[in-house]
Amino acid sequence: MKIVVCVKQVPDTAEVKIDPVTNNLVREGVPGIMNTYDEAAVMMALQLKEQTNGTISVLSMGPGQAGEELKNAMRRGADAGYLLCDRKLGGADTLATGYALAETIRQIGYDLVLCGNEAIDGCTGQVGPLIGEFLKVPALTYITDIKVEQEDLFCYRDTGKCVETYQVKGPAVVCISDKRLADKPYESRENIPEIHMLDAAHLEEEKIGRQGSPTRVAAISVKGKEQNYLKVDYRWDCETRIEYIMNGGLEKKKKNLNRETKTSQARLIMDAIMKK
Ligand code: FAD
Numbered sequence: 001m002k003i004v005v006c007v008k009q010v011p012d013t014a015e016v017k018i019d020p021v022t023n024n025l026v027r028e029g030v031p032g033i034m035n036t037y038d039e040a041a042v043m044m045a046l047q048l049k050e051q052t053n054g055t056i057s058v059l060s061m062g063p064g065q066a067g068e069e070l071k072n073a074m075r076r077g078a079d080a081g082y083l084l085c086d087r088k089l090g091g092a093d094t095l096a097t098g099y100a101l102a103e104t105i106r107q108i109g110y111d112l113v114l115c116g117n118e119a120i121d122g123c124t125g126q127v128g129p130l131i132g133e134f135l136k137v138p139a140l141t142y143i144t145d146i147k148v149e150q151e152d153l154f155c156y157r158d159t160g161k162c163v164e165t166y167q168v169k170g171p172a173v174v175c176i177s178d179k180r181l182a183d184k185p186y187e188s189r190e191n192i193p194e195i196h197m198l199d200a201a202h203l204e205e206e207k208i209g210r211q212g213s214p215t216r217v218a219a220i221s222v223k224g225k226e227q228n229y230l231k232v233d234y235r236w237d238c239e240t241r242i243e244y245i246m247n248g249g250l251e252k253k254k255k256n257l258n259r260e261t262k263t264s265q266a267r268l269i270m271d272a273i274m275k276k
Pocket of ligand 1: 048090
């Protein structure tokens, strides 16, 4: 099975800054990490690779630094990395992003495309379904597990109240929503292949970048301190916050926290203690 996983680099910060003129996220100078749902998709791909004797290609559209996330995925066991990187792609909205990724996936070749259910910065959850639309294949969202039986994919969607099972014939796009898969241990490989650098030559110019993007962001604002995940009062001093957490403060939010990966649990707790 030829699996392509779409991997987006997202800013490693809880402090989102917005450009007041363009209303876009400011990404310059902010270190990047792999989108958590995409980490989960890579780990799912590794399971399927083992089951089906398949191959994994990872694909990212972004600046040169996004190559770090492709290397990260290849160290985990992906076989090839493709970075779609061209100035002409700048200013792309979800439609132009979906088109560019879909056409590139078509060139790479695929039986199954895995995406994260959403990116933790943009959070629209539109890119996976758009890729399905451009490739004219079924797209499934909020999927927590996949099993392969001969030609068929069995995709499971755990809603918390029940588990829905979808049977689909590949090729298909499947968007993974169980972030906890990102915590699966893996053996890191030292020797990884070179990244394939791609420009936009295979894409229609009027469908990419600003030109291909009908969306305009009318207004955007950052939610302030009320976005308090652990219900810590930021007027408290550090010692009081630690005392609150140690005395059961975390317990009250355990259900929310348990939906996060270990890394983001640690980050949320540190945020609750350190945030000014
Ligand atoms: P979602 O749809 O939530 O992502 C779902 C999944 O799709 C991800 O988990 C991942 O698997 C896959 N995916 C998404 N994006 C990528 C990617 N780039 N590479 C690989 N896989 C991916 N962003 C910029 O970086 N630069 C810009 O100049 C820019 N200009 C914009 C202008 C406008 C008008 C708008 C509306 C948005 C702009 N954006 C820009 C944001 C950009 O369009 C989105 O980040 C992108 O379309 C993905 O949307 P999302 O973050 O909601 O991803």
